[in-house]
């Protein structure tokens with residue numbers, strides 16, 4: 069069992085000819101590894117290349133400029149995360165990566181911005197890279213379109229109407245992250261990772277990775293399998309909201325990164341995290357609670373779920389009034 073490649077040709081628009089065939093492949097991946105590649109996804113390769121060039125420019129700004137734009141200055145965690153700031157696997161050493169987080173531009177008077185909800189609000193942009201904001205906004209728009217379509221194919225895969233998740237995905241919580249992994253140290257021990265083993269927290273992640281490799285996925289039998297880069301493909305994986313939405317039928321699998329194949333060069337990756345609307349209710353969809361599969365999760369809102377995850381890995385204080393259920 070590996071990570072399948074799903075070809076989205078003739079499945080990119082609602083009602084397309086191959087939608088049901090793709091939905092079947094998606095179900096197979098979702099009930100096993102929770103990971104798949106997508107090919108013919110409709111995103112211009114030049115746009116992806118531009119995003120990597122920007123990632124390099126952002127993450128190689130002088131240290132004092134990166135510190136000035138630290139995500140610690142942002143109530144919604146936009147900006148720079150420095151080396152070792154996050155520990156994705158609490159049993160391991162702090163992660164050997166640095167990253168830049170940004171999100172969609174929301175109008176200041178949007179009710180979710182006013183409420184200070186996680187992910188809705190301004191990003192921090194470096195003045196010296198004026199192209200950063202428009203480049204990221206274009207990339208996010210393309211990722212939003214692809215994510216919406218994957219959610220529709222997921223609905224079909226669950227024998228639901230194609231548009232079942234559309235309303236939950238209006239005004240989604242999205243985060244674009246650009247990551248730089250330094251070369252893995254020669255004297256690293258087995259507790260050293262670029263990104264420690266973790267599951268993603270949201271609905272779907274669309275990952276662009278450079279050609280070096282280093283990402284591994286844990287299969288249901290416990291084996292770790294390399295998610296080797298495939299030219300022209302994104303890696304898509306399901307986050308923890310999906311098991312909650314499907315009562316455990318679909319999986320969010322652990323994955324981890326070690327930058328060990330790059331010959332000493334840094335590795336760059338650009339994950340895009342797509343989550344439903346902050347207030348969307350995440351509870352088992354029709355057909356997923358059965359006599360054999362009794363209800364396994366407490367229903368919650370998407371916002372409550374996400375907030376709980378940030379608190380876990382960054383040790384954030386719980387915001388007043390937010391009571392995420394487990």
Ligand SMILES: O=C(O)CCC(=O)C(=O)O
Pocket residue numbers: 245247263268275277283323325336337338339
């Ligand atoms: O860099 C990668 O390949 C994966 C990054 C990742 O898993 C994450 O940011 O959640």
Ligand SMILES: [Fe+2]
Pocket residue numbers: 266267268323
């Ligand atoms: Fe991840």
